[in-house]
Amino acid sequence: MKYLYKVMVIAFMLIAISVKAQTTIITGTVIDSETKEPLPFVNVYLKGSTIGNVTDINGNYSIHTSSTAYTEIQFSFLGYKTITRNIIVGQTQKIDVKLFSDATVLKEVEVVAGKGRERYRNKNNPAVDLVREMIEHKKQNRMEHYDFAEYEQYEKLQMSLSNLKDKFKQRKLFRKYKWLFENVDTTSIPGKTLLPIYLQENLTDEYYQRSPKNKKSVVKAHQKVSFDDYVDNEGLSTYLNYLYNDIDIYDNNITILTNQFLSPIADGAPTFYKFYITDTLKNENPVLVELSFAPRNPADFLFQGRLYVTLDGNYAVQRVNMAVNKSINLNWVRELNVEQNFERSPDGKYHVIKSRMRADFGLSKSGGGLYGERVVSYKNFVINYPRSEEFYKQEEKFSKDDLKNRSEEYWSANRHDTLSIAESKVYQNIDSLQKMPSFRRTMDIATLLLAGYKSFGWWELGPVNTFYSFNPVEGFRLRAGGRTTPKFNERLYFETYGAYGFKDEKWKYFVSANYSFTGRSIREFPIRTLKVSFQRDTKIPGQELQFVQEDNFLLSFKRGVNDKWLYNDIWNVDYLQEFENHFSYRVGLKYWKQAPAGGLEFLLQGEDSLQPVPRVNTAEVALELRWAPGEQFYQGKAYRVPIPNRHPIFTARFNGGIKGLFDSQYNYQSVALNVFKRFYLSQFGYTDVVVEGGHIFGTVPFPLLSIHRANQTYSYQLQSYNLMNFLEFVSDQYISANLDHYFNGFIFNKIPLLKKLKWREVATFKILYGSIRSENDPQKNREVFAFPVDDAGRVTTFSLSKQPYMEASVGIANIFKLLRFDVVKRLSYLDHPEVSEWGIRGRFKFDF
The missing domain is CATH 2.60.40.1120 (Carboxypeptidase-like, regulatory domain)
Incomplete structure (x- = not known):
């Protein structure tokens, strides 16, 4: 989700x-x-x-x-x-x-070659020979060939509703917005009627140094349509730029709409493409060869189109016009085109002067849809003019307010191209639209359904998916809560909820105060906040879910026995500071009371019997260091959702328990390191890899050990072990690796019947090594709690022995363009009570 x-x-x-x-x-x-x-x-x-x-x-x-x-x-x-x-x-x-x-x-x-009269071959094919020359000369034709380069870049990204018909405009829902439909553009794209609804423009100076490698962007002007109160404007801008990524024809792989396409002049392009020389343009200076290309398999993530190549010894691209085949396994995409033009520099090399990407999205082939276009143009090239190291370290010249408040006269004088009449009106039109009460009501409903919050000005009610749930300890559970917005105070934010379980007849609640030292929202990057909170609630031991609340209604449905819970009282003081380079640190103080609930008991091993312990009290200090170079994200109403890229993310954590502080019962220290990295494998998809290791120093009972993240729901959880039972394994030292590979239809696209379904294959493998030192093992040290048992007296919590825990899965994603189902196989520890060797798990996954 x-x-x-x-x-x-x-x-x-x-x-x-x-x-x-x-x-x-x-x-x-x-x-x-x-x-x-x-x-x-x-x-x-x-x-x-x-x-x-x-x-x-x-x-x-x-x-x-x-x-x-x-x-x-x-x-x-x-x-x-x-x-x-x-x-x-x-x-x-x-x-x-x-x-x-x-x-x-x-x-x-x-x-003239390749009219279909002969079987296509790479051998003795002049078109393939030309491509190999282009591949050989790629390095010298790239911007990185220069020691220094600088230029001015203008970017325009616009989104429009397309193919709007009179019947649609006359619907009762849109009668109040007839004035908006008067801004239709019928000239920019022949055959399409476009209604612009989003526009953003950027004007920057770009600087590049080859050795030591250095880049700098100086933003001179920026403006865009804003949907305040409903979406994260910065995140929306980042995400749209991620979809409409920068295109470099000389890269081996070109990322568009979250997918990687193999360039027609990639190192291995002759293996995947067919090439034909279809014309020679003698009236051009220098003479150009028109090189047409198409994928050998139309369903692969490849382009088709034409390259115009110079015959002056550079074998450089002078212009390119390419598109994707409709057989490609892309969701919602009806048409996608890329055009680029290059200009000859005084030194005889070529650099791109304009890049244009167009995409048309829709639910049907011919109905209304969404059209997007990103145009990037480049001017004022300066080659091999050195800049000092101090220049690259200088801070931005202009503040954010300066960039946003450029006059229309400034834009008119500095845009590389003029806006269409319809585009020029979009800023004013959307601003007027957001002031209409009917539009605001519609967006409030949409925000409630999709984000889970209903705004009442200074207060938001939600999240709605937690209002009702159930579990074995609380039975039927009702919850209601909310939080303040920047309209209440731009620095101080409050959040609270209350819940009641009809089976245990207990009230649960949460209250927090969060102060923003930046004067902006507590969710706006870079964050610098101090948060103080108290929570009294239930919890499954060891469960820390991503991007979803634990009392989400859909997670109420679980397999097997699920009766070992905790009642928690948690006081927390937490300071978080983020920096522009995406390094952050978090320091905190936590006081935690854990009391067993349901079928869970804390039992101390006496000489003759087990003595129940009502609770475990701990006070600990915490430090977390996180570095995510190149990180991008969309800030939702409840979670910051990362936008994946090729950069790794490192997270290091330290926790130290202090015995005697606030009646804390234990001294201990724990350290953990987590590394995430996505590996792009071009036509073979991509693999997400997570490696984590941790160690706990000191003697502690099992509630304070590393309780490995299990999953007894029917939802497939990426960072959990989906066939491990809750509280099944604990460790005081461990190392794990999770591999999730997404084939993007590489196999199914080659099977005639299956490729029409546009399904995509996924495969995962997860392995966990761990152990418990003798001082924390209840079989060797009677001063720590005995491991939990079930109703039959069988032990249900274990330490990992020399054998690792392993599970693997294969699945099908993109079913109905939204669903993923995995068949999961547990590969070890099959003799444990109440475990499942096989399982089917599903999740929602939205992709292009």
Whole structure:
């Protein structure tokens, strides 16, 4: 559920769009008239327009348009005669075409290869030879080839509702917003009607030094549409930039929409792509070769399109126009195009001057949807002008307020391109929209359903998914709570809840006060806060869940016996400081009273009998150090949700118990180190790896040992052992590794029937080594608590022996584009009571 805010953004923008209107849909196949084989890269377009497409590797094409101005479709390809066919406006139709060779055209071409007449081969293929030359010259054609480089960069990212029909606009829900629909753009993208709803612009100076490697960005201006009170504006901006990532054609892998696509000039590109020389442009200076390419397997994460390559010895890309095949396992994406243009520097090398990425999202092929476009342009290049080391260390010249308050005159003078009429009105329109009571009510409802909170100005009620739950100790449980917002106080924040269990007839509650030293929200990076809290509530020993509350209703359903709980009283004082470089530290003081509940007992081993102990009292100091270089995240209403990237995250923790402080009963020290890293494997998907180790010094009973995170729910939990029982294993020293691999459909995409379902394969393996020293083992030291037993007197808590705990799973993700199911196999310790060797677990996972 951690991607609910992504769903919120799209849900808001696609509000009930399911209109099927006067859309012309043309599909078909183009083949050679003599060989009957399909022709790739044929230009197919509506005559007299720029609306069109090219055929894929199998000769198939598809065109969708809402325009009614064009009645003919043309097919053109180098070496063949152009053919025109009539179309029926507003209908779905299939037009297959045979192209006839044109000998006159062929005489004018220097090189023509790959018309489908022969089986495709890399060997003796001049197109592949050209690609290998490009690969050989990649290093010298990159910006990093220069010792120093600097330039001005302008970025524009806009999102629009697309293909809005009159029937949609006239719905009762939108009658109050008719003025907004007057800002429709029908000229920017032929065949599409666009209603801009989001726009952000950035103007920066970029500086680069090769050795020692150094980069610096000086932001000169920034503005964007703001949805205050509903979403994290900074996080939304970060996430959209993550979807529309910077594109470098010379990279082996290009990340777009959270997926990696292999570049057509990657080191291993000839293995995955087919290449054809389709034209030579002699009127260009220098002479260019038009190199067409397509994936060998249309379902792989690859591009298709054209590269224009210089023949001046650089073998550089002069421009590129490429798209993704509709067969690719992408969710919601109807169309995705990338265009880049390069300019020749005085030294004869080429650098990109404009990059444009366009994506059209929708629930159906031809209905309304969401269109996004990111344009980045570059000017004022300066090559090999050295800057001092002190220059790269200097702080930003302008404050955030300065950047946001640039005048329209400033933007008009400094934009690299002018805004369309519709784009120029979007800032004012969205600002006016948010002032409308009806819109605010709609967004309040959406926030309640998707984020779990209902705002009442200075107070938020929630989270709603915790209002009702049940468990064996409390039975039926009701809870209600909320927190203050910045409208109450920009520095001081309060949060509270109350809960009641109808079986144990006990009240639980929580109250906290949080002070922000930054004067901003306590959730706005970088955080610097002091939090004081008290909690009296139940808890499953050892359970620390990510991105979900423990009393979430969906987690109430559990397998097996689940009766060993704790009653906790926890006083906490916690100081957190984050820095711009994503290093942070946390220091705290915690006083904790643990009392057994349900079937759990604290039993001290006497000489003749077991003596019950009512509670364990501890007071401890804590220190946590965290470094997450390059970290990006979306700040939700309850959790900060990370946006994955290739950078590792390091977390080190120290806890020290102090005997005698606030009647604390134990002295101990614990240290732990956790490392997370995502490894991208191009066409083979990616792997998330988590390695963790810890050690506890001192003599303590089992409630204070490392209780390994188990899972008895039917939800698949990434950081838990999904077939381990609660409180099954404890250790005072351990090391673990979790590997989760996402194939992104690499296998299923090659199976004819399965690839239509767009399922994606996942596989995991988890291993845990651990042990307990003799002073903490109740079998060797009678001064610590006996391990818990079940109703039959069997021990249910164990230490790990020489054999590690292991489990593995294989699963299918992207079912209905939202669900993931795993078949999990427990590989060790199968003789423990009430354990499951096999299990099926599911979770929601939103992905593109």
